[in-house]
Amino acid sequence: MALVATIVAAALGMAAGYLAGCAIALHLAEGRLGQFAGRLIVSRDTSSTEARDVMAAMRASSYPFCSDADIFFIRNQVFSSEYMKDAGRIRDGKIVCSASLGRLEKPFELPKPEFSQADGTKVYQNLAPFPIGRGTVVSLQLGDVYAIFGSRIQQGSRFEQAEPLVDHLKITKVDHSGRSIATPLLTVDASRTKDGQGRHGDSVYATRCSPLYFSCVTAYATIPGALLASQAEVKINIVLGGLTGALLGFVFSLLYRRNRSMEQQLRRAVRKDRLRVAYQPIVSLSSGRIVGAEALMRWTDEDGVAVGPDMFIKIAEAQGFVGEITRLVVHHALRDFASTLRAHADFQLSVNVAAADLGDPGFLPMLDASLNQAGVAAASLAIEITESSTARFKAALVTIHLLRQRGHSVHIDDFGTGYSSLSYLHDLSIDAIKIDRSFTQAIGTEAVTVGILPQILAMAAALNLRVIVEGIETAQQASYFSGLVQPILGQGWLYGRPVPAEDFHRLLVEDLRKAPASADVVEGKSDSASADAA
Numbered sequence: 001m002a003l004v005a006t007i008v009a010a011a012l013g014m015a016a017g018y019l020a021g022c023a024i025a026l027h028l029a030e031g032r033l034g035q036f037a038g039r040l041i042v043s044r045d046t047s048s049t050e051a052r053d054v055m056a057a058m059r060a061s062s063y064p065f066c067s068d069a070d071i072f073f074i075r076n077q078v079f080s081s082e083y084m085k086d087a088g089r090i091r092d093g094k095i096v097c098s099a100s101l102g103r104l105e106k107p108f109e110l111p112k113p114e115f116s117q118a119d120g121t122k123v124y125q126n127l128a129p130f131p132i133g134r135g136t137v138v139s140l141q142l143g144d145v146y147a148i149f150g151s152r153i154q155q156g157s158r159f160e161q162a163e164p165l166v167d168h169l170k171i172t173k174v175d176h177s178g179r180s181i182a183t184p185l186l187t188v189d190a191s192r193t194k195d196g197q198g199r200h201g202d203s204v205y206a207t208r209c210s211p212l213y214f215s216c217v218t219a220y221a222t223i224p225g226a227l228l229a230s231q232a233e234v235k236i237n238i239v240l241g242g243l244t245g246a247l248l249g250f251v252f253s254l255l256y257r258r259n260r261s262m263e264q265q266l267r268r269a270v271r272k273d274r275l276r277v278a279y280q281p282i283v284s285l286s287s288g289r290i291v292g293a294e295a296l297m298r299w300t301d302e303d304g305v306a307v308g309p310d311m312f313i314k315i316a317e318a319q320g321f322v323g324e325i326t327r328l329v330v331h332h333a334l335r336d337f338a339s340t341l342r343a344h345a346d347f348q349l350s351v352n353v354a355a356a357d358l359g360d361p362g363f364l365p366m367l368d369a370s371l372n373q374a375g376v377a378a379a380s381l382a383i384e385i386t387e388s389s390t391a392r393f394k395a396a397l398v399t400i401h402l403l404r405q406r407g408h409s410v411h412i413d414d415f416g417t418g419y420s421s422l423s424y425l426h427d428l429s430i431d432a433i434k435i436d437r438s439f440t441q442a443i444g445t446e447a448v449t450v451g452i453l454p455q456i457l458a459m460a461a462a463l464n465l466r467v468i469v470e471g472i473e474t475a476q477q478a479s480y481f482s483g484l485v486q487p488i489l490g491q492g493w494l495y496g497r498p499v500p501a502e503d504f505h506r507l508l509v510e511d512l513r514k515a516p517a518s519a520d521v522v523e524g525k526s527d528s529a530s531a532d533a534a
Helices: 004-059 068-079 223-229 231-271 311-317 322-343 362-375 387-391 393-406 421-429 438-442 448-462 475-482 502-515 527-531
Strands: 084-091 094-098 102-109 122-125 138-141 145-149 168-173 196-200 203-209 215-222 276-285 290-300 348-353 381-386 408-417 432-435 466-469 486-489
Touching: 004 084, 004 138, 004 145, 004 203, 004 311, 068 084, 068 094, 068 168, 122 145, 138 421, 203 223, 215 223, 231 311, 231 322, 276 322, 276 502, 290 311, 290 322, 290 475, 290 502, 311 322, 322 348, 322 362, 322 381, 322 502, 362 393, 381 393, 393 408, 393 421, 408 421, 432 448, 438 448, 448 466, 448 502, 475 486
Parallel strands: 290 348, 348 381, 381 408, 408 432, 432 466, 466 486
Antiparallel strands: 084 094, 084 145, 094 102, 122 138, 138 145, 168 215, 196 203, 203 215, 276 290, 276 486
């Protein structure tokens, strides 16, 4: 199972790693495309700015219109620039002279511009009859001057090869309102007219638009090409995913095996009656006398490790055999304390039952049969249920009423930790509450739970409920309750730890010998009778 779980989890981890690696690779590709498109936009913006600067210089020139000096000046402007291809002057909508052609014998009439910008600049594309070379060039006209320029994107593949990831490029011209300008035969995707990146068909893309002028550049890369470019990242994620999955699978299998192993060990321990019961004294805080005991189930697994009841009771509840543990507790407790319970009517033994027991139709018959066999009255055996058990209100209510009809006292254990309210306590008709140790441990500290204790005690007094305080470990904690008017019972390490039955009986005998005739447990009983009962 461990091997299969590890292999399956590793395979799933590798698949998850591959998907994560692909997502990372595509994200990295989008970033690289965006950087590349951004560099091209910077180049185009620089060339556009240069063209406008040349036109501004031409408009400010004092040379006669298209004179030799004027043409020489224009040529100097073009030849000293980085991106300029040509420049010239216009009159009556016709080009009269230019840096490359000089004065035209027949002025060239300008075609209709592609579009006009907000400042009146007119934009042309591939303006004839000027031989610019391969690629697309842009011409600007402002007033009586024009300039033709290109950028590195038109200068062959040299610049494009700086980013081998790029599969192809698209330049989208936009007007001053940001709308695309397309020929009737070309439909421009909206993703090419604003900054962004993502997937488009079987490619990833990134678009960057000029913040100053009239174009956007979209760089594309195929998805296989993007994955190939970041194959190291994909492989690393596959390996990490596989290792993580394998580790999780192995840990899961170990936990599963441990849980299954613990369950099987617990079943064997219950079947072979290998669980043991320890008993912790319950004393009257006013007299310090032992008035009862709580039966606590203990289990040591086959490896010699003591397993806490919080763990093995939960396993038994989850697997549906907690009732067998409850039966063993009742059996052990009555076997160990039958004579004491028969001899001392005021001594009460408490046993814990699980929430599932309250809904078990076999629970009450088992309890009755065990008491009859031991010859013990129902009043001598108190039933403790956890506060969370009362959340199953209807089942708890019926069973609690039947228990009290039989003469059992019913105690709410761990009171204050969650579920019971004043109305619950009234409807459940219980006999006592056991204040959870978390409240006891807060005594003498600044914890807010200390302020709740008086309210719990007042509620118990109002409902005429007995109070048992759990977890008393210090004299300060004991004195907090011993000075109260209402009788309080206490339980904790200050009065004794859980011990086997024979050790508890020795404690009880010593307690009886020291007791005056009016003691809580042995009122009207002799020491010899108490010793014999013990």
